[in-house]
Amino acid sequence: MAGKVVGVLALQGDYERHVRALEAAGAQAVEVRTAAELAATDGLVLPGGESTTMLKLLHRESLFAPLRAYGETKPIFGTCAGAILLATHVTSPEQESLGIMDIDVQRNAYGRQLDSRVVTLPSTLGDLEAVFIRAPIIRAAGPSVHVLATYNGDPVLAEQGRHLVATFHPELTADPRVHAYFLSKL
Numbered sequence: 001m002a003g004k005v006v007g008v009l010a011l012q013g014d015y016e017r018h019v020r021a022l023e024a025a026g027a028q029a030v031e032v033r034t035a036a037e038l039a040a041t042d043g044l045v046l047p048g049g050e051s052t053t054m055l056k057l058l059h060r061e062s063l064f065a066p067l068r069a070y071g072e073t074k075p076i077f078g079t080c081a082g083a084i085l086l087a088t089h090v091t092s093p094e095q096e097s098l099g100i101m102d103i104d105v106q107r108n109a110y111g112r113q114l115d116s117r118v119v120t121l122p123s124t125l126g127d128l129e130a131v132f133i134r135a136p137i138i139r140a141a142g143p144s145v146h147v148l149a150t151y152n153g154d155p156v157l158a159e160q161g162r163h164l165v166a167t168f169h170p171e172l173t174a175d176p177r178v179h180a181y182f183l184s185k186l
């Protein structure tokens with residue numbers, strides 16, 4: 001990891017918290033808003049926020065195709081809205097996605113009463129405090145997806161080769177382990 005630079009897509013959402021979380025985990029982190037900035041990184045975080053808005057901004061900044069190509073060689077970590085962008089299929093409603101992780105994702109799947117919650121979850125990284133905010137549910141995952149944590153039987157932290165998704169927000173806790181795990185993929 002030494003000398004590696006991790007980008008955080010900074011078009012919308014809680015990207016500043018990811019920059020801080022990556023730095024706390026020992027990385028050099030930079031905000032990414034252009035294809036040139038993307039090309040200067042060794043890994044990328046797609047933050048939480050509003051995936052529909054991010055999708056529009058990705059097209060406006062001509063970043064959609066570069067991001068898809070980036071995922072063919074470099075690791076991407078998507079949290080919440082970022083996980084939705086990485087999926088192969090998105091429902092509720094259907095929307096375009098990058099198709100980088102072989103997961104089917106249903107947006108805002110916990111319903112309005114349960115907009116946000118904090119739970120303690122066992123994971124392959126140990127017990128994690130997981131903050132869910134208008135979270136999606138991963139309804140299906142392909143055979144090459146490895147699940148690292150579940151909640152109510154659904155995957156909430158999963159990897160596929162170099163890529164990682166969380167439907168919760170590890171950047172909102174002081175625990176650096178999930179970001180550190182992503183850094184181990186660089």
Ligand code: GLN
Nearest residue numbers: 048049050051080081134
């Ligand atoms: N509800 C958002 C979406 O569908 C995701 C929420 C989040 O990133 N915290 O894009």
